[in-house]
Amino acid sequence: xxxxxxxxxxxLGSALAIALVLGGLLIYPALVLRRYVRIMINxxxxxxxxxxxxxxxxxxxxxxxxxxxxxxxxxxxxxxxxHRDADSLPLGMxxxxxxxxxxxxxxxxxxxxxxxxxxDVFSFDFRGHGASAPEEGYRPRQWPSDRERDDxxxxxxxxxxxxxxxxxxxDIGVFGISRGGGAAILAAAAVENVRAIVTDxxxxxxxxxxxxxxxxxxxxxxxxxVAENHPPVFWQFLRWLLFRECARRFNCRFPSVRKAVVRMGxxxxxxxxxxxxxxxxxxxxQALYDLALGPKSLWIVPGASHNHGVVVAPKLYADRILCFxxxxxxxxRRSPRPIPIRPSRREKLLAVxxxxxxxxxxxxxxxxxxxATTRV
Numbered sequence: 001x002x003x004x005x006x007x008x009x010x011x012l013g014s015a016l017a018i019a020l021v022l023g024g025l026l027i028y029p030a031l032v033l034r035r036y037v038r039i040m041i042n043x044x045x046x047x048x049x050x051x052x053x054x055x056x057x058x059x060x061x062x063x064x065x066x067x068x069x070x071x072x073x074x075x076x077x078x079x080x081x082x083h084r085d086a087d088s089l090p091l092g093m094x095x096x097x098x099x100x101x102x103x104x105x106x107x108x109x110x111x112x113x114x115x116x117x118x119x120d121v122f123s124f125d126f127r128g129h130g131a132s133a134p135e136e137g138y139r140p141r142q143w144p145s146d147r148e149r150d151d152x153x154x155x156x157x158x159x160x161x162x163x164x165x166x167x168x169x170x171d172i173g174v175f176g177i178s179r180g181g182g183a184a185i186l187a188a189a190a191v192e193n194v195r196a197i198v199t200d201x202x203x204x205x206x207x208x209x210x211x212x213x214x215x216x217x218x219x220x221x222x223x224x225x226v227a228e229n230h231p232p233v234f235w236q237f238l239r240w241l242l243f244r245e246c247a248r249r250f251n252c253r254f255p256s257v258r259k260a261v262v263r264m265g266x267x268x269x270x271x272x273x274x275x276x277x278x279x280x281x282x283x284x285x286q287a288l289y290d291l292a293l294g295p296k297s298l299w300i301v302p303g304a305s306h307n308h309g310v311v312v313a314p315k316l317y318a319d320r321i322l323c324f325x326x327x328x329x330x331x332x333r334r335s336p337r338p339i340p341i342r343p344s345r346r347e348k349l350l351a352v353x354x355x356x357x358x359x360x361x362x363x364x365x366x367x368x369x370x371x372a373t374t375r376v
Contacts, residue, residue, distance in 0.1 A: 040213055040242050041249065070127070070154035072147075077131040078124030078155065079104055080162070083115035092329040093163060094173040095155050096123040097180030099201075099307060100142045103130030110200070110310055111175065113318035119325065122159045126151050126180075137251050143205040144182030145252040152176075152187035160193055171195040173329040175321070176202065177307055178280070182257040185288075189264035196328040197264075198321055200272040201307045203284040204257035210239050211281060258291060266294030268328040270320065274304030274312075295328070 063079040070076055082090070094114055096107040104123035111121045125132035126148055128140040138147060152174075160170045173196040176184030181199030188194040213235065247253050261269075269292050273285040282300060289298040299320060301309035310317045 036213060036238055040209065041245060066158070068124075068154060068158035070147075070150040071157065072150045074127050074135055074147075074151070074154075075133060076124055076127060076151060076154060077104075078122060078158075080159075081107070081111075081115060081121045081123060088118060089331065090120050090168070091118040092171070092173060092325065092331055093120045093122060093159060093168075094175050094325065094329070095152075095159055095184075096121055097148075097152055097155075097174065097176035097184050098123070098126065098129070099178040099180050100140065101129075105130075106177070110177065110317075110321075113322055114175075114325065117322055119330075122155065122162075124151070124155050126183075139250070141250070142179055143209075143254050144179050144186060144257060145250075145254050147252055148179065148183040149186040149190075149255060152180075152183040153190060156187055156191055156194065169331060171329065173198070173325050176200075178202065185257050185264065185269075186255055186260045188267060189260035194264075194267065196325055197267060197269040198272070198324060199269070199285075199288075200309060201274065201277065201280055201285075202257065202271060202288060203280045204259075204288065205254040206239055206243070206256045207258055207287060208280065208284055209242060210235050211283075213238060213242070258287065261288050261291045262293065264293075268295040268324070269297075270324045271296070271298045272309050272317075272320070273298070273300055274306055274309055275300050275302050276304060277306045279306040297324070 063081040066078050066080060068076055068078060094111065096104070096111055098104060098106045104125050107121055107123035111119075111123070115121055126140065128134040128138070132151075134140075135147065140147075156172065156174070159172060163170045163172070170193045172193060174184040174188060174194055175198045176182070177199075178201040181202030182204065184197055184199060185202065188197050243254060271285045271289050271292075273280075273282050275282070285298060285300075289296055299309075301313055301317070304312040
């Protein structure tokens with residue numbers, strides 16, 4: 001009996017071995033990616049409770065109730081608020097974008113100083129919140145999607161026409177909280193008449209989700225050392241897969257706020273973030289600040305959690321937003337003689353001395369070095 005192995009058998013065995021190795025190299029990463037995407041989809045879905053409409057503010061300002069449409073045609077509800085004398089000139093118009101799970105009445109918590117000073121505020125309900133009807137097949141989540149962007153663009157277009165009918169300047173400011181801040185930036189990148197942007201707790205869905213993926217990968221991964229040493233391209237590809245799956249399952253897209261900051265060009269922006277925010281890392285606002293091209297400022301509110309800077313430091317919070325809008329939006333600044341920022345506010349801001357955490361000391365130092373804006 002001939003026990004010798006024919007050459008073709010060696011060739012076949014080598015080919016099978018190579019196929020198994022290549023298959024393992026391809027199949028294992030595919031299984032890992034599939035597992036990570038499934039975990040993130042579940043997290044995105046689980047952390048999206050039904051919005052709790054309403055606001056704890058006991059007072060509501062009387063305003064003009066209006067209905068208007070988002071740019072995709074969805075019907076929305078809003079209120080035009082004013083707290084100035086009938087014969088006094090408005091300083092400007094600010095469109096307020098509330099956070100997830102609240103409604104337009106929450107603007108009073110943040111915008112009362114603007115109203116008291118003579119600004120008009122247009123606050124509206126995003127779809128599926130407050131009095132604005134939900135959209136069939138779409139459930140709002142904490143992440144700014146193309147729907148919130150369309151709602152914000154519709155609000156800006158509506159208020160622009162309103163100002164034009166009143167023979168007033170069509171320049172407006174936007175003020176967004178958390179998800180509303182992301183929607184405000186996405187809209188500001190698409191329209192010209194947004195002249196000043198203020199956000200509190202803003203973030204970009206792509207980088208925030210990548211942060212969460214890295215965090216949860218080390219928790220759920222069976223081989224921890226592998227999860228901790230994925231190359232950067234792995235996370236980028238995983239992020240791309242996740243957003244594709246989100247678009248299929250959630251019937252929406254999540255535009256990059258990070259890219260929108262660059263697209264909006266040299267528009268003045270004030271970014272506010274709580275030092276003790278356990279929901280959105282400070283690094284998210286820091287990253288947006290680093291990318292912003294125009295006059296910009298980052299204020300880290302010491303001791304504040306997510307969106308609670310206005311609660312922790314209400315007077316300083318009011319001074320910050322008033323100084324910013326006075327400088328970049330107020331109608332008076334277009335007069336032949338420039339009007340300086342109120343000395344009392346500037347003195348208060350210059351006198352602020354925070355105790356920054358070691359991890360974000362550069363950001364805090366830069367934020368407090370300039371009272372209203374850091375220009376670049």
